[in-house]
Amino acid sequence: MKNIIYTCAIRGCIEGVMRRVVMDMARAEGIEVVEAQISAEIMKRADEIFCTNTVQGVQWVMGYKQKRYFNKISRILQEKLLSWNYDSNEEQS
Secondary structure: OEEEEEEEEEOOOOOOHHHHHHHHHHOOOOOOOEEEOOOOHHHHHHHOEEEEEEOOOOEEEOOOOOOEEHHHHHHHHHHHHHOOOOOHHHHHH
């Protein structure tokens, strides 16, 4: 699961502005983004888990049950978010 971000597939609810920004930032960094149904098995195999929202930005999840996670990608995305200019990045796409 290296260099791939899995995000919940959206069905019938609000997609989320911060989710979209993080997905666009990840793609700009060459990180593949996959929308899928997230299961407990995927969470157990993941190297990292993070949540997003417009107030907190990117929030690293330290662990799930007995599993502990790294925070490499979430840290990069949180730092990038501080200087992200959506308009100029859209023009580059």
